Amino acid sequence: MSTANPITFFDLASTVGPFSPLTWRTRYVLNYKNIPYRTEWVGFADVETVLVSNGVPPTSATKPKYTVPAIIDSKVGQEPAIVADSPLIADYLESTYPANSIYPDGSRDLQHKHVNVINANLLRPIVPMVLAVTATVFEARDRDAFVTSRTQDFGAQ
Numbered sequence: 001m002s003t004a005n006p007i008t009f010f011d012l013a014s015t016v017g018p019f020s021p022l023t024w025r026t027r028y029v030l031n032y033k034n035i036p037y038r039t040e041w042v043g044f045a046d047v048e049t050v051l052v053s054n055g056v057p058p059t060s061a062t063k064p065k066y067t068v069p070a071i072i073d074s075k076v077g078q079e080p081a082i083v084a085d086s087p088l089i090a091d092y093l094e095s096t097y098p099a100n101s102i103y104p105d106g107s108r109d110l111q112h113k114h115v116n117v118i119n120a121n122l123l124r125p126i127v128p129m130v131l132a133v134t135a136t137v138f139e140a141r142d143r144d145a146f147v148t149s150r151t152q153d154f155g156a157q
């Protein structure tokens with residue numbers, strides 16, 4: 001594997017380093033597989049602008065349409081692979097870089113089901129409880145954008 005073309009990994013900028021459980025999913029896979037990457041830190045206020053300008057596809061038809069994590073794998077002599085959405089990124093990295101498998105013993109489907117259960121029963125229910133503390137990890141401009149966005153979504157400050 002060449003280190004001349006590390007994968008570009010889009011993660012959320014903060015004052016405390018990597019903090020998003022969703023972007024950590026991709027960071028863990030990259031680290032576990034020892035795949036060279038460089039992090040492009042994206043302010044919360046700039047997620048859509050930065051991803052659109054890099055040709056990253058939307059992850060949803062509804063708001064938020066553009067989300068991190070996302071990766072660009074620029075391979076010499078080939079079209080770059082541009083992937084968003086943590087489960088799709090995991091599948092892409094596993095099929096492209098099979099060493100240090102993240103799906104041992106045919107466990108892919110079970111792991112994806114597990115993640116779906118965690119999302120529905122743990123992550124989504126605790127979001128309203130962690131919104132206030134999440135806002136504190138951003139620089140001022142991103143914090144303002146986060147508070148505006150989540151106030152619209154959850155109807156309270």
Ligand SMILES: N[C@@H](CCC(=O)N[C@@H](CS)C(=O)NCC(=O)O)C(=O)O
Pocket residue numbers: 012020021022023047059064066067068069084085086087149
């Ligand atoms: N289904 C996506 C969800 C990713 C997601 O929601 N990312 C958040 C950051 S943790 C985001 O980019 N939000 C942008 C916004 O709310 O505008 C995945 O698993 O990658």
